[in-house]
Each structure stands twice: as structure tokens, then as C-alpha cells.
Amino acid sequence: MKFTAKRTAIAALVAAQLSALPSLAIAQEPEETEDQARDVELILVTGSFVRRSENFESPSPLAVVDSVSIDAIGAKNIADITQTLTINTGSENTPDAFTQNATAGTSNINLRGLGVASTLVLLNNRRQVVNAQQTNEGLNFVDTSSLVPMIAIDRMEIIKDGASALYGSDAVAGVVNFITKRNYEGAKVTVDYQDGAHGDNKEYILQGLWGASFDKGNVMAAISYTNRSPLFLSDRRLSRPQDDTSALGNPGAYFFTQGPLAGTPVIDPFGCAEFGGFPQLLAPPGTVPGLDIGLCGFDFGPGYSYVPDETRVNAYVKAAYELTDEMTWTSEISFARNRAERGGAPSFPILTGPLVPATHPNNPFGQAVVFFGRAEGNGFEADPANTESDTFRFNTALQGELENGFWEVSYTNATNDFLFTVEDVIESEFILALNGLGGGGCDPINGTPGQGPCEYFNPFASSYTNAPNSQNVIDSFSGLQRIDSNSDLEVLEGFASFDVFDLDGGVAGLALGAQYREETLSQDYDALSNQDAFTFVIGNPDFKDSLDVWAAFAELALPFTEDLDVQIALRYEDYGGNIGDTVDPKLAFNWRASDAFSLRGSISTSFRAPSVFMRNGGATTLQQLSDPLIGGANAFAAVRTSGNEELTPEESQAYNIGFSFEPIDDLSIELDYWNFDFEDLIIQESAQAILNDNPQDPTRIIRAGDPLNGPLVQVNNTYVNASELTTNGFDIVTSYRLETDIGTFVPNLTATYITTYDLTDPQAGEIDGAGRRNFTNIGVSSPELRANLGLGWKHDIYSANLFVRYISSYDDDQNCAGNDGSGVPPGGCGSAGLQEIDSHVTYDAQFSVDLGTMLNTQTSYLLTVGGINLTDEEPPQVFTNSGFDSKVHDPRGRQLYVRLAVEF
Structure with missing residues (x-):
């Protein structure tokens, strides 16, 4: 295998698969010669283990965001990318004490609002260790802040229709695969400075990238340092005093x-x-x-922070070496050191x-x-809470060529050590x-x-x-609670892909593979916590457990004709014990009806096992609840959650149907309809629903003084298999390229409309959750419409981007309309209905100039200036702690930034 730099299929997919782009940046490529056009490289595209040619169009809705598009939105970290994706809803990228007690400094992805643990996050097609400290809902997720330096990322590929048949149980909602640069040669340094309009919220980022190729291989190294200063509620008070x-x-x-x-x-x-x-x-x-x-x-509000005080150091090294003409050895090492301090009371x-x-x-x-x-x-x-997260990951792999295919064997070992400390009264x-x-x-x-x-x-x-x-x-009487958590992942997998027989459209490909993985999670509480010695955070026993999974999978790629490709995939996973095993299939097709129109569709099933934490763990979190005994007024209480070893796996079915249409040159339209049906969904019981169901249950509701009528202090809950969750909707993307004398303009639109988000909650009953905050049930905030309207422009050494981002209004089921945030009374809101959370529109803009070309230097200098939320729009007011919905909106307001990228 040669290490020559060739244009991959992704360059073509960026144009064809616009559904991922939060924005569209314009990149010009030289025209290929006839010889280059014949020199086609076969590559792996996320969603398949069979190598494809450059012109392959995925039967699954595959979304691609390349590094140019990442730069165009002014992204400083992965959270900046994911929070602009319309297909992402309910992620926790600015966790605070009110929404996420112990995960400050982390970020995650939540495709379709199906949970932060339902999206499989890969790095170069390899699994990542989950964060050892769980969310308030008890979910362990991949912390995207601890992946790799942004400067090393070439693109991210997203499968949006579920991929358990190929990748396993935690790919229920889809897959996000971060792919680093390949065969990079040279050196690059970027310096970013971002300043917020409120308080002392600033951000400094310094990144470096170096790569070199030699006769038998190549090596690349990247490092980044981030320093973010905090934004306190006292700097920009979005809430009213009574809300906090x-x-x-x-x-x-x-x-x-x-x-x-x-x-x-x-x-x-x-x-x-x-x-x-x-x-x-x-x-x-x-x-x-x-x-x-x-x-x-x-x-207690003024001392808390919307954005914690953070420092991050990320380092990444990747090397590849040709052992023979048919065999290559690759290895990756990455390390992330994240520190965060959030304010408190x-x-x-x-x-x-x-x-x-x-x-x-x-x-x-x-x-x-x-x-x-x-x-x-x-x-x-105020006393702060501190988090310390260290993530280490090692992967090594052998890839080899077969006479009519290829094989690969890899081993991954990764760990996350997460320490959370906070002061409380003994x-x-x-x-x-x-x-x-x-x-x-x-x-x-x-x-x-x-x-x-x-x-x-x-x-x-x-x-x-x-x-x-x-x-x-x-x-x-003051003591420090310490929760020292550790998460380990080991994965050994191998697969082979080869041609099997000829069809009218080409050669059918077959991939066969197997995987073994072990996931271990432990939490070591301090001695006082082991004794339930604290008066608010109380405590918890230590625990440690693991999960072993054996899997086998197969994929068949069938080009029946030049216009019809079919994909059939099947995966078997065995968890052992009470969880059992599963077989999940997937069927997908892509039919190119004409040069201008293609139709795609897929259907698959999935199986998500209860996590180690959900079965054996336990935690105490702090939540704002509405107490029915005092007219629905808000109360801040402890919620103590215990594991449930009787949990059964959740099962789901997903299907997608969509088309790509180019009615005229340079005009592209893509539309997808998606649907997910879950049964036996594993969820943490809603503390609010338990409270609403029986506010005087002394076994689950703890009150001060009078055990039946006293002030609320604690709710006890666990994890259960809920009955059902169904969500569906539409993704639409359209783009038009217009050449003029003053440059190339590309107007584009990306939107997701949620038509259904139906929930069956064990306590709250049947819920129509679309267009609702879902505070009182198991769902996440689900505005029905999210849309990004963009305009890209490029002329000579100048380029610019303008974006309008829209989030529709939705109902706040924590409050009734017109009652100024006094909660929902036991009888409901009646004719008043729920309080509405207003729609939200923000404006982002960016301008770049190639200083290297302007100054005629051999070194490349690219200067970029821009702004996020230029008009400093406040997030819509919500009568809750901190005054806004942290799973939908950004509290920081206007952010102005400047970046200088120097490449040698």
C-alpha cells in the first residue's frame, strides 16, 4: 500500500451529502487529469466495512463535515460543531450544577434526542472510552472534549439512521466518526482568541500540528491548549431571584x-x-x-456559573509503517487533561x-x-466544585491486502480517570x-x-x-466529598473484506468480522460518603463492575445494477448473564433513478444493554422539583438513584427514506424522513413524576419535620424499562452555487423538523413530547424545528460566511402560562396551557483573508475574524434554575473571535 496523497471520496461526498453541514464553506480544487481520474482509491466510508470507490453514494444518510466547514463556523472545540447540527438535540455541552451536577468541562452528542449514550462516537473507526462520571440521568457518554486536538481533525462523518447492525448496541441513534488528517506533511500553528460580551468570559486556544512522510510510512503529532474563563450568573442574570x-x-x-x-x-x-x-x-x-x-x-444563583473555569491539554500522535508491500502497521496514542471549576453556593x-x-x-x-x-x-x-478528567487511549492495528480484498486486526486500550470534589457539611x-x-x-x-x-x-x-x-x-463541620471514578475499555477486533461474485453493477463485496470488548466502571467515594455522612450530597457506597461482550458481524454490498446498490448487514452480540444476546439486521439501498435524482432507504433493528452503572451504580444529584403540596412551587432537592440489576435490554427499530435531487446545475436538494421506535427503553425514573404521582409516599419522598406534609428534601428513584419512545421527522438540505464577477456565492439551508416525539413514561403516562421541554418526563427538550440558513462567499484571497440559526418555540411543562413560574399545580394548567418558551434567532458571521498570498510569502498566513450571536440575543427565558434551557440554548451571548493560522 502506497502512502501517496490522493483525493478521497469524502471530497465528493461533501457536495453530495450536505445534510451534515451546519454551514457551507467554499473550497476550490484543481481539475483532475485523465490519468488521475483513472487512479481511483478504494476507501472505507463510515457505515460500511466494504471498501468503496470515490464515486460511491451511501444508501444510509451519511453526513459529512470537513475541516473547511468546521473553520467556517468558528468552531474552537467539538461542542461548537455539534451544537449547530440540527440533527443534534438535548446534548449537554455547557453543563452546570442545575442540569449536570458533576460533569462540568465535558461535552457530548445526542442525535435525535435519544440520549447521550445512544450515539456511538468513533475516532478513526475505533471505539472510545466513556466518561467515568455519569450525567444526572445516569448515562456514561463519550466526552468529545477529550478526543483529539481540533487541528488534527480532517472531517467528521455521521450515520443518521442507526447502525447497531454494523457497530453494536450503542449505535442506536447513529454513529459519529471523527477522522484525523492523513499523510499530513509540514507544520501548522493556530492561535485563537475569543471574547464574550458578558463578564470575563474569554477563551484562548493554541494548537500545533506536525507531520512527515518517509519511504515506508508517515507520522503526525498534534497538541492543543485551551484556557476558558468562567461566566457567572451574576455576570449575566438570565433568571429571576425567585427562579434560583x-x-x-x-x-x-x-x-x-x-x-x-x-x-x-x-x-x-x-x-x-x-x-x-x-x-x-x-x-x-x-x-x-x-x-x-x-x-x-x-x-443561591449569583455564585453559580453558566460556563466553568476550564483548562484543557490534548495531545495526539499517529504513525503508520509499511511492513511489506501488502501489510501496514498503524498506531495511535492520545491524551487529554481537562480541569474545570464551576461556581456554587x-x-x-x-x-x-x-x-x-x-x-x-x-x-x-x-x-x-x-x-x-x-x-x-x-x-x-461561594464554594466551587471541581472536576479533573484524564483520558488516555492507545490503538494499534495491522492492515493487509488480499488478492481480492483486505483484512484488519486492531487492539484498543483506553481509560478515563475522573475526580469530582465538592464541599458539604458533615x-x-x-x-x-x-x-x-x-x-x-x-x-x-x-x-x-x-x-x-x-x-x-x-x-x-x-x-x-x-x-x-x-x-x-x-x-x-465542613468536609470534601471526593468521587474518584474510573472507566476502562479494551477492544480486540478483526475483519476481512473481499470480492465474492460479479453483478451487473460491479463486484459484490462481503465483509466478515468479530469483536471482543470489556468495559469496566468503578467509583470510589471518600470514607465520609461511604457512611452517608453529608447533609446534602449525602454519600454513596463504592462500586466496581464490568461487562464483557462478544460479537460477530457480516456485511454484503450488492451492486445489482449500475444504478442500484443494496447493503445487507447482520450483527450478533452476546452479553451473557441476565442480559443475553441479540441479532440485529440492516437492509439499505440506493437507487439512482437518473443523473439528477437518487432514492435511498434503510431499515434496521438495535439492542441496547443496560450499562454497568445502571445495573450496579448509584448516585445522589441535585434537582429543582415542583412540589404539589405547596401549589407546584419549585423546591431544590436531592435525588438519590440506585442501580437495578433486574433491567432488561431495550430494543428498537429504525427506518429512513430519502432522496437527492439536482433539478438544475449547481442546485442540490436533499430530503430524508427518519423514524425510531423504542421498546423497553432504559431510563432513570423522573423524580418529578414520582413526586407528582404520590407526594406523600414516605418510602420515596423524604420531607423535613412532618414526613407527609413537611418541606421536600429528597426523592428516591431507580432505573426502569419504560414502555416506548417513538420519534420521527424530516431533514432537509438545499444548496445553490452561483458564480459571479465578484466571487462565488453559495446560499444553503439545513433544517430538521421533528413531527413526533411520543413517550410512554412509567410515571407521567402517555406524552406528546414534540415541541415540549419534557421537564416532567423521561424525554429531552424537543423544539420541533431547527434550521440554519447560510451564505458563503469566496473571491480571490477573501472569503466570508454568514449564518442565521433558528430554533422554534416550544412548551415548558414545568410552568403554566401566565403564572410567572409558580409551577404546575396538581390539577394541571387547565385552559391556560403550558408556558411557551420563545423561538430564538441568532446571527453568526466570519471573514477570512489569505495574508500569505497577499504578502507573496512562501509561508501560509490565514487571518480570520468573526462573531457568534452578533446581536447578543438572550436565550429565551425559562422560569427555572439559571433562567434558560441549557440543553437547547447557549447562555454566553455575543462571542467575537480572531484566529491566525500559520502553515509551513
């Missing part, structure tokens, strides 16, 4: 334990509003002389209902009372401090309350005036 207000504050509230007011909350009599609190009266003033029945709310709510004794010197009630609040609130500095130490036995030097057995080194912690508002707390006593 917790009922547990400091000043706080207290429950009487005896007498006629037993179980009734009263606001701190030393003050609430005067110290920054928000009184929430539950009875008219004067109901109890001298006391206000209710709670003292705390606005001064301290978490204390959910354990500690008792303040009657003997406490600051207790004004004359009896023991239950404290309903937090250790530190208004006026205190329950036992806090109780000691309330009883006068706090402080670092206090002996709780022999010490005297409030004397010598033993101190009282004062939870009352008098701590703001005449009885402040010392840092010593606060430190004595």
Missing part, C-alpha cells in the same frame, strides 16, 4: 417539635429580609404573635433536619427546634457544633459545651450581628 431561590437559607426557618405549632415552620425571629433573605409566608402575618409562619428563602442546604437544643445560648424559642436552612448563606463566599460534626461541641480542638466526649476550645455554631440570624460564628467552628 431555595427554601433553605441562612437566615433560615425552624420547626417546632412540640406544642400546638409542632411541625410548623417559622421564619428566623432575628431577621430574614434585612440580611438578604426572601420571606415566604405560609400564613397571614400575626397568625402567631411575634412570629411569621413560613420560610426564609435564599437566592456558599454551602448546600442541610437536608437532615438537625435539632437545635433548647440549651443553645442563641435559641430564642425556649424549646428544641429543627433547623431548616444551610450553614452559610447571604454574604458568604452531619455528625454539625450536630456537635449545634450542641456546643464544635471547633477543631474540641473533645466531644470530655469537653464542656461552649467552653474552652468547644464552640457553639449559631444558625440564627443573630450570627450576622452580635453572635458571629468563628471560622474554626465552620471548618470543624
Whole structure:
């Protein structure tokens, strides 16, 4: 096999498969000579194990985004690409404490809104290790922030109709394959600077690429460094104070334990509003002389961040060597080191209902009372949460030529170490401090309350005036929760592809292969967490488990005629144990009815096994819930999820039908209809649905004070097999190339319209989720229409791109229309209906100039300036924590950037 640089099929596919392009950048290529046209290279295209020629058109809807298009949208990282794709919905690329408690600094892909674990992410056709820290929903995903430096990516290819028959169970929604540059020679350096319109949100990116070819092979290395400064809610407040207000504050509230007011909350009599609190009266003033029945709310929003403070280092090396004329050895090594710090509150709510004794010197009630609040609130500095993620990946492969085909054997070993740390209150130490036995030097057995080194912690508002707390006593009950997670992946696979017989349209190809993979996941909690010692994050037991999978697969490519290609694929996977095995087929075709019109279609089944975490793991997350007992008002509570070993695999069927049409020269139209049907879908039970179903179930709903009517503090849930999810819709892409005296213009449109997103939720019942936020059920936010309208221009050494991005309005099932965010009452919204989340339009633009050509230098200098969301549109307001839907919209506002790329 020769390492000569040839134009691959992807250059042709970019024009033919526009359905992936979030934008269209114009690239000019020299015309091929007749000899070059005959020198056709056979390559592997994502979605097939049979090598194809350059003019092959995939029977599956294959979307391609090349490096030119990536640069055209001003993408600084993979998340910038995926969030512009209309086929992607519900991904978590700016995770914060409200939507993703412990995965700050990560990003992922969610094709069709089927879940971040339902899209298989590949790098050069190889599997990637999943992130060891799961999402709030308990899903372990491939962190796209930890793949490779952006400068090394040549293109990304996306199969949009499901590909389990070829790649395995986690390709349910499709495959995204990131392909690095090949046979690169030279050196390239890029410097990016991006500045946000709000706060100190800036981003610096430095990247380098080097490659060289020699007689028997080539080597390429890339490295990138990213530094992103944070954006806090206080820098751009999208929410109202009440949206981020917790009922547990400091000043706080207290429950009487005896007498006629037993179980009734009263606001701190030393003050609430005067110290920054928000009184929430539950009875008219004067109901109890001298006391206000209710709670003292705390606005925890300002200390939290929309965008965490991040640093990333990514490195990648790839080498290939010809062992013989028929055999090549390739190896890849990549490493990613990501660090992120997101803002938080001064301290978490204390959910354990500690008792303040009657003997406490600051207790004004004359009896023991239950404290309903937090250790530190208004006026205190926020405590951050930190994530440290290290990902290492090694792959080595042998490829060889057969007389009428080729073979390949590869081994992949990858690991992700993920450490999450956050500060919380230690329950036992806090109780000691309330009883006068706090402080670092206090002996709780022999010490005297409030004397010598033993101190009282004062939870009352008098701590703001005449009885402040010392840092010593606060430190004595503060602890750091550490979750040290590890995810390992080993894959050994091999396949062979060869010609089998002749058909009218060419030679039929057959591919046969086998794969073994082992996935291991472990989470090691600190000793305090193992004892459920914390008052909010509580804790969790350690766990470690693994999953072994054996697979065999086959693919048959049948060119029945010059105009009709058929693909038949079949995969068998065996998980062993209670999960069992599966056989999944796929049938696809492409019929070129004329030079201007082609028709494609596919149908397949899939099988997704429960993950290691879903079967054996467990976690406690923080979620905002609407409590039916208090009229649907929002409450911030812990949701504790336990694994379920009784889970069964989920099964699905997908089909796609589409066409490509070129009615006139340079005008291309593509339309696809897609449909996914899931049964026994594995989901985390909706805490909101559990709460709505029975808000007074003491086995699953934990309340402070009165176990049936007290304030909500915790919901217990697990993973279950839901009944069904059906989603379908249309993808449309059209583009026209117009040559003029002032340059080449390419207007283009990419859009996805979701016609159906129907859910059967175990608690919420039958849900029509299209055009809905799906806050109260198992789905994800699903605006019905997403569209990108672009205009590309190129003339001589100049080029420019303009984009208009549209997201349609959708309903917020957390709030009723006209009630200003007070939640959905138990009886529903009635004639008012759900609150509408407004449609959203943003404008991006970019201009580039080839300075190297302008200055007539041998070195290439490309200067690019641009802006994202140029008009600084705010994301539509949602009456929820942080004030917007983080799974749909970007909170950063206008981002201006400049890039200098120097290539030697």
C-alpha cells in the first residue's frame, strides 16, 4: 500500500451529502487529469466495512463535515460543531450544577434526542472510552472534549439512521466518526482568541500540528491548549431571584417539635429580609404573635456559573509503517487533561433536619427546634466544585491486502480517570457544633459545651450581628466529598473484506468480522460518603463492575445494477448473564433513478444493554422539583438513584427514506424522513413524576419535620424499562452555487423538523413530547424545528460566511402560562396551557483573508475574524434554575473571535 496523497471520496461526498453541514464553506480544487481520474482509491466510508470507490453514494444518510466547514463556523472545540447540527438535540455541552451536577468541562452528542449514550462516537473507526462520571440521568457518554486536538481533525462523518447492525448496541441513534488528517506533511500553528460580551468570559486556544512522510510510512503529532474563563450568573442574570431561590437559607426557618405549632415552620425571629433573605409566608402575618409562619428563602444563583473555569491539554500522535508491500502497521496514542471549576453556593442546604437544643445560648424559642436552612448563606463566599478528567487511549492495528480484498486486526486500550470534589457539611460534626461541641480542638466526649476550645455554631440570624460564628467552628463541620471514578475499555477486533461474485453493477463485496470488548466502571467515594455522612450530597457506597461482550458481524454490498446498490448487514452480540444476546439486521439501498435524482432507504433493528452503572451504580444529584403540596412551587432537592440489576435490554427499530435531487446545475436538494421506535427503553425514573404521582409516599419522598406534609428534601428513584419512545421527522438540505464577477456565492439551508416525539413514561403516562421541554418526563427538550440558513462567499484571497440559526418555540411543562413560574399545580394548567418558551434567532458571521498570498510569502498566513450571536440575543427565558434551557440554548451571548493560522 502506497502512502501517496490522493483525493478521497469524502471530497465528493461533501457536495453530495450536505445534510451534515451546519454551514457551507467554499473550497476550490484543481481539475483532475485523465490519468488521475483513472487512479481511483478504494476507501472505507463510515457505515460500511466494504471498501468503496470515490464515486460511491451511501444508501444510509451519511453526513459529512470537513475541516473547511468546521473553520467556517468558528468552531474552537467539538461542542461548537455539534451544537449547530440540527440533527443534534438535548446534548449537554455547557453543563452546570442545575442540569449536570458533576460533569462540568465535558461535552457530548445526542442525535435525535435519544440520549447521550445512544450515539456511538468513533475516532478513526475505533471505539472510545466513556466518561467515568455519569450525567444526572445516569448515562456514561463519550466526552468529545477529550478526543483529539481540533487541528488534527480532517472531517467528521455521521450515520443518521442507526447502525447497531454494523457497530453494536450503542449505535442506536447513529454513529459519529471523527477522522484525523492523513499523510499530513509540514507544520501548522493556530492561535485563537475569543471574547464574550458578558463578564470575563474569554477563551484562548493554541494548537500545533506536525507531520512527515518517509519511504515506508508517515507520522503526525498534534497538541492543543485551551484556557476558558468562567461566566457567572451574576455576570449575566438570565433568571429571576425567585427562579434560583431555595427554601433553605441562612437566615433560615425552624420547626417546632412540640406544642400546638409542632411541625410548623417559622421564619428566623432575628431577621430574614434585612440580611438578604426572601420571606415566604405560609400564613397571614400575626397568625402567631411575634412570629411569621413560613420560610426564609435564599437566592443561591449569583455564585453559580453558566460556563466553568476550564483548562484543557490534548495531545495526539499517529504513525503508520509499511511492513511489506501488502501489510501496514498503524498506531495511535492520545491524551487529554481537562480541569474545570464551576461556581456554587456558599454551602448546600442541610437536608437532615438537625435539632437545635433548647440549651443553645442563641435559641430564642425556649424549646428544641429543627433547623431548616444551610450553614452559610447571604454574604458568604461561594464554594466551587471541581472536576479533573484524564483520558488516555492507545490503538494499534495491522492492515493487509488480499488478492481480492483486505483484512484488519486492531487492539484498543483506553481509560478515563475522573475526580469530582465538592464541599458539604458533615452531619455528625454539625450536630456537635449545634450542641456546643464544635471547633477543631474540641473533645466531644470530655469537653464542656461552649467552653474552652468547644464552640457553639449559631444558625440564627443573630450570627450576622452580635453572635458571629468563628471560622474554626465552620471548618470543624465542613468536609470534601471526593468521587474518584474510573472507566476502562479494551477492544480486540478483526475483519476481512473481499470480492465474492460479479453483478451487473460491479463486484459484490462481503465483509466478515468479530469483536471482543470489556468495559469496566468503578467509583470510589471518600470514607465520609461511604457512611452517608453529608447533609446534602449525602454519600454513596463504592462500586466496581464490568461487562464483557462478544460479537460477530457480516456485511454484503450488492451492486445489482449500475444504478442500484443494496447493503445487507447482520450483527450478533452476546452479553451473557441476565442480559443475553441479540441479532440485529440492516437492509439499505440506493437507487439512482437518473443523473439528477437518487432514492435511498434503510431499515434496521438495535439492542441496547443496560450499562454497568445502571445495573450496579448509584448516585445522589441535585434537582429543582415542583412540589404539589405547596401549589407546584419549585423546591431544590436531592435525588438519590440506585442501580437495578433486574433491567432488561431495550430494543428498537429504525427506518429512513430519502432522496437527492439536482433539478438544475449547481442546485442540490436533499430530503430524508427518519423514524425510531423504542421498546423497553432504559431510563432513570423522573423524580418529578414520582413526586407528582404520590407526594406523600414516605418510602420515596423524604420531607423535613412532618414526613407527609413537611418541606421536600429528597426523592428516591431507580432505573426502569419504560414502555416506548417513538420519534420521527424530516431533514432537509438545499444548496445553490452561483458564480459571479465578484466571487462565488453559495446560499444553503439545513433544517430538521421533528413531527413526533411520543413517550410512554412509567410515571407521567402517555406524552406528546414534540415541541415540549419534557421537564416532567423521561424525554429531552424537543423544539420541533431547527434550521440554519447560510451564505458563503469566496473571491480571490477573501472569503466570508454568514449564518442565521433558528430554533422554534416550544412548551415548558414545568410552568403554566401566565403564572410567572409558580409551577404546575396538581390539577394541571387547565385552559391556560403550558408556558411557551420563545423561538430564538441568532446571527453568526466570519471573514477570512489569505495574508500569505497577499504578502507573496512562501509561508501560509490565514487571518480570520468573526462573531457568534452578533446581536447578543438572550436565550429565551425559562422560569427555572439559571433562567434558560441549557440543553437547547447557549447562555454566553455575543462571542467575537480572531484566529491566525500559520502553515509551513
